[in-house]
Amino acid sequence: MRLGLCCLFQAEPVSFRSTTAAALSRQPRSVQLQRLSEIGRHNVASLLLALAAARRLGIGAFRVMSPLFPRMTHPEVGYRLADLPEGEAIGAALAEVRGYARRHDVRLSLHPDQFVVLSSPRAEVLRNSVTELAYHGWLAESLGAEVINLHLGGVYGDKPAALARFASVFRDLPAEAASRLSLENDDRSYTVTDLLPLCGRLSLPLVYDVHHHRCNPDRLTVEKATDLAAETWRARGQEPYCHVSSPRNGWQGADRRSHADYLDPADFPDCWLGRDVTVDVEAKAKELAVLRLKEQLAALRLAV
Secondary structure, eight states, X not given: OEEEEESOOSSSSOOOOOOOHHHHHTSOHHHHHHHHHHHHHHHHHHHHHHHHHHHHHTOOEEEEOGGGSTTTTOTTTOOOGGGSTTHHHHHHHHHHHHHHHHHHTOEEEEOOOTTOOSSOSOHHHHHHHHHHXXXXXXXXXXXXXXXXXXXXXXXXXXXXXXHHHHHHHHTTSOHHHHTTEEEEOOSSSOOHHHHHHHHHHXXXXXXXXXXXXXXXXXXXXXXXXXXHHHHHHHTTTOOOEEEEOOBTTOTTSSOSSSBOSSOOGGGSOGGGTTOOOEEEEOXXXXXXXXXXXXXXXXXXXXXX
């Protein structure tokens, strides 16, 4: 089992920069591109530091933040890597990250923001989502990231129609994105049972989020859902991916969906122990939560 960290650190000296379209739009294009080039160069260098820190801490997977190149797809201030003054050097740095991850077996993934929805009935949302996924496909290819993970989106009053729309749009995605796409059960709309038939038809792997399953249950037990999701990854010859987290105010609290700072070890499924699986720990304390969970799991193994 490898535990994964999501995007950011709390204690490690690793930082990423961003900017807004409003701030960029106040500047001439040459100034925009220089600023974006500086941010891109910094962020890729920070990503290499992040992977080195993950390796040092014994963290085997890292979720790369989507806006590594902020506003790249924006209709007014968007850009390509070749547009940036340091584009060639940044490209070389991306290749260095890809090589480091491969050499040290740090598994990389991406998780586009919630506005990327391939099931929407709105044409504008679909166009923007495809554009954003094209960016994620390019970024994943550049970094050697194996997975671009998505939620299916809303139900829009007709779940079968939403599932059909997703399938239709998926077939038109760029290969760099489509070949890496996975689906994840969510905490409101789509269960593992809802998604498995679609995953089977499109040959997509399913990321099993056990917290979401507990918030939005179906007829499956945790162990059965884990097994069925794992089969979708084995069909692709890949190690399964799962997500785990705990509710901020406990399972008796009013909001069971918000993530806690640390994982309650009781929320880690016993049936995951001993499996070859990547488990992203979605906790606000970031690497501190992953390290605490590593210690707790180690103690559990010693106890048994």
